[in-house]
Amino acid sequence: MEIPYTISTRPDTGLWNAKVGIWLFLASEVMLFGGLFSAYIFLRLDAAPGTWPHGLLNVPVGTMNTAILILSSVTVVLAWASLKMRRYRAYWWYMLATILCGVIFLTVKLAYEWPQKFEHFGAYIKPEALGKYEKYLGNQRRTEKGLEPRIEITGHLHSQNAKEYEVALDPVNAEPDNPAMDRPHFFPLPVTDKIANIEKEDVLRATMFLPTHNTYFASYFTITGLHGMHVLGGVLVFIYMWLPVSKKLYQRNPEHLANRVEVSGLFWHFVDLIWIFVFPLFYLL
Amino acid sequence: MSLKAFHIVFIIFSTLLALGTAAWCVWVDLVEGAPIYLAGAIASFVVAIALMVYGFWFYRKMKRLRIIT
Numbered sequence: 001m002e003i004p005y006t007i008s009t010r011p012d013t014g015l016w017n018a019k020v021g022i023w024l025f026l027a028s029e030v031m032l033f034g035g036l037f038s039a040y041i042f043l044r045l046d047a048a049p050g051t052w053p054h055g056l057l058n059v060p061v062g063t064m065n066t067a068i069l070i071l072s073s074v075t076v077v078l079a080w081a082s083l084k085m086r087r088y089r090a091y092w093w094y095m096l097a098t099i100l101c102g103v104i105f106l107t108v109k110l111a112y113e114w115p116q117k118f119e120h121f122g123a124y125i126k127p128e129a130l131g132k133y134e135k136y137l138g139n140q141r142r143t144e145k146g147l148e149p150r151i152e153i154t155g156h157l158h159s160q161n162a163k164e165y166e167v168a169l170d171p172v173n174a175e176p177d178n179p180a181m182d183r184p185h186f187f188p189l190p191v192t193d194k195i196a197n198i199e200k201e202d203v204l205r206a207t208m209f210l211p212t213h214n215t216y217f218a219s220y221f222t223i224t225g226l227h228g229m230h231v232l233g234g235v236l237v238f239i240y241m242w243l244p245v246s247k248k249l250y251q252r253n254p255e256h257l258a259n260r261v262e263v264s265g266l267f268w269h270f271v272d273l274i275w276i277f278v279f280p281l282f283y284l285l
Numbered sequence: 286m287s288l289k290a291f292h293i294v295f296i297i298f299s300t301l302l303a304l305g306t307a308a309w310c311v312w313v314d315l316v317e318g319a320p321i322y323l324a325g326a327i328a329s330f331v332v333a334i335a336l337m338v339y340g341f342w343f344y345r346k347m348k349r350l351r352i353i354t
Contacts, residue, residue, distance in 0.1 A: 023286070070299050080288055085350065266291055284305075
């Protein structure tokens, strides 16, 4: 049975069916991501002093990923335009470029950015024990300068036993009184050789930088994870439309393939647009 | 909305992001005094201009090819 209105427009909507469908779907996506962004903003606004981390993400890598996604939007629209002009070869190459951009984005996210976080460790110190770790926190000076207190010691977890954690400190805790450490560093600084021993009884909560570590990482992994799943979905659809099966459809009905590419291109643009908001929210602000 | 129109909207948002990133780099340079961020600001500004040029090129090309859906 022939599916109706894949190329011709429906008289009542003035659109072919898939276009109505994709916009309805994108409307539901706006509500999904809109809710998550709203939650992020309110959680951040309501965060207690010293609990919301800054400058933990790698801005140059995030910028590169943003550029890759913008480039992929250009290539997908050029793929669609090539089909409209009945240039299948050009379509094939542009689609390949789009797929590669999506794969590079996901690889950077899953093989570099996320694992870097999973290897990092943070221990929140109990309020009554903050003084004991003053040499790693520098709160006396921060209070004098009117800055938010530090309540967390971070770095690489060397080892732990029943009583304490042994942590190779991040520069912010290795040199807490250095004024340069009052600001976030957007180029990541390497972990120092300085080791701190933190007693477990002084620790409120200590984990690797996982979604359970704090609200910031819960939001970060939820939103970037959901976005990554959308990128993966888009890449899979593009791979299907890049495979020889698409050539058969093109030979039978090129306009039908062009419409399929347009609909998936709309989805891809939406996913990229979400990233245009994710990047400044998480990486820059 | 067609892919063509959505692409133009997307390019406008990307241009705004590039301009915002340029402003952010200038701000970080003022706070940190790190010249590398000034280079980042210039690069972001150049990208913003490139995106604007591309947006106009794309619009004119689509109009010329009469790809209107």
